[in-house]
Amino acid sequence: MSDLFRGYNLRDYDENVRRFFLFGIPLFSGMMIQSLLYNLYLTRLGYQEDFIGQMAGLAPLASGLFAVPTGIISDRVGRKPFLLASAAVMAVTQIGLCTVTDRSLLLVFAFVAGTSGAFIWVNHVPFLSENAAPQRRAQAIAIWMSIQALTRMIMSLLAGSLPDLMGHLADIGTEEPEPFRYALYVGSALCLVAMLPLIGVHTKTSTRTTQEPGTTTAFPWRTFIAFGAISICRGASMGFSFPFFNVFFQQALLLSTPVIGGVFFLSQVVAVPSTVLAPAIARRFGQIHTIVPTRIVGSLALVLLGFSQSLALGLACFLLTTIVEAITAPTEMTYATQVVPSAYWARMQSLRVTGFQIPAGLASLAAGFIIVEYGYWATFVLAGTLRMVSAVILFTVFRGKQIEV
Template structure:
């Protein structure tokens, strides 16, 4: 029952954030800011997430998962509301950094919460539900976000006149923030025990498994973070695709991701966690490598959907493997270490991809990225073979 309560809270939160982030950049453009400043805000938020990851693990360990999750939800909703109110460059940049800082708290809590609420044998299925609902609520939130400003204008909920378009988006942003804040209500019924490390023991596991896991994760996230931020620009330049065509490709890819994530537990049950994860990694890399040779958008979009599906398919297994191999009192610290690596390497990957495209062209850079993905699958299989079926929890001393 507690897992379903958490899934309800996560669904409300994800729907609210999806509405918010669909409209936020459009709102900033209405305020007169350009893409360059939007990039600065995205960078500030990323830096905040990187800086907040490790402290978030410490807070979750010391306070308990329940209070940390509630603070993360409440803080994220409040900062989103403030970001829709502020108009100055410095204030917007500071709030973007603060948003990234606070978001790391709830992100770090998700895997330990799911691990505590489910037995080891059911974790892949539980994580698949978490990710499938997250993507699904993202689709619903995106659809609502596209309509909310129109409804605000239709019902005369905001000011009329020249400012009506901007004001309608601002009110819709606050509605999204409010929906995210509603996630707090179900969490009040969540029963989560507090498993703090023993006196003198670190919150962060420093076991051989953890080092191998993070090393494999670093290589994998160099692949994960590279192409997705640029897929819309690639389709626009390669195929002269319009907004509607790109939007359709994106929507189809999201449906493929939901399907893949729900099917993932069956794959892991058949192949095992390590082999199953490595297989999805290799499949994602191979499908990405087939995108550049395509001369028409339809097959390229189909391959992109498959690539994104396998990209997400590994996530339930990835999180299950980590939580299975870490002692309960160190799960928050392990999750923090994992997300520190994710945020850092994905930011590096996106920056490197963006810098390389003008010099080398999309085809060369995408093929190189696919090679990184294949290498990541090999590294993962090489470093973590033999750990998936072990139920011995590893702990580390100070």
């Protein structure tokens, strides 16, 4: 039992890492409010899934386009400026997104908001890898993702009730956009609060300036290409599915906003222990043997979700896909830092973010039109198929490269 929770004592980490964990709590809270409520807000403005798909697609496109420049510059100036910028940009753009209603301005704000994704997702793994001891990297990443899951769990429950609260305070029905707009302002404020813990972070000289064994060898093209292909498949899969889960529950299963919040709450209830146990599972079975079969199961659940017509089946499939992602995502992140020399960490993370976000954006753009034309089943089948392909690529390329964790 002690082995399962090895490395989860926060005193094992320096002040920078602990401050980074504190940064995540309000940031993920603001992100969860936006994620749960914004598409529902757009439906109350009269927009359909095709426009929602365009909005959902622009943010990851921007993240993907800015990922490589962000990685290059952050190697020179450090991670802290970009982490601060991620919270600031997120807050300002969220205010814009829930204040203006003009179609063109909404698209502009959605694109600018996406740059914050590049700032945070390119730098979170390098920051933790540089500030945590090598034997604690897997646990540091797992703690970070557990904070994300736990925060999303709590906020999904609270955020689902926020429009009702705002509507009661303003004496406006929740069929109108205003209660959702006021609730989204709360998310913007939380993103600003997230900047406070980062102010005390001490900038460190990157440990990657010191040559380590293996960095004198040829550039690991095969590894980079493989992770690029895996990220493309995972990103497109996410774009075809994730932005539409809340609208799917509302439109296809006819759930109310508080019930949708409850569904997302349950998904995070199962995600937290899955993320915490992921390093122990990887130690027991190996990273590849953990990721591949688990991801295949998740892909099948995602396909089945598209054909669900009852809450029970839809909830079961949704929870299973959440568990799979909670186990496989941190395991893959840690594995990527172990098979690539530290001199290439930022470039690898930039590649993974670019490879993930641009296909996610393009898939979201296409998904909105596919849903209007064919229904949700078509996009969820595409999402599940692509997720399975990512597992096949990972197994084919890395099956002989198990790393001690």
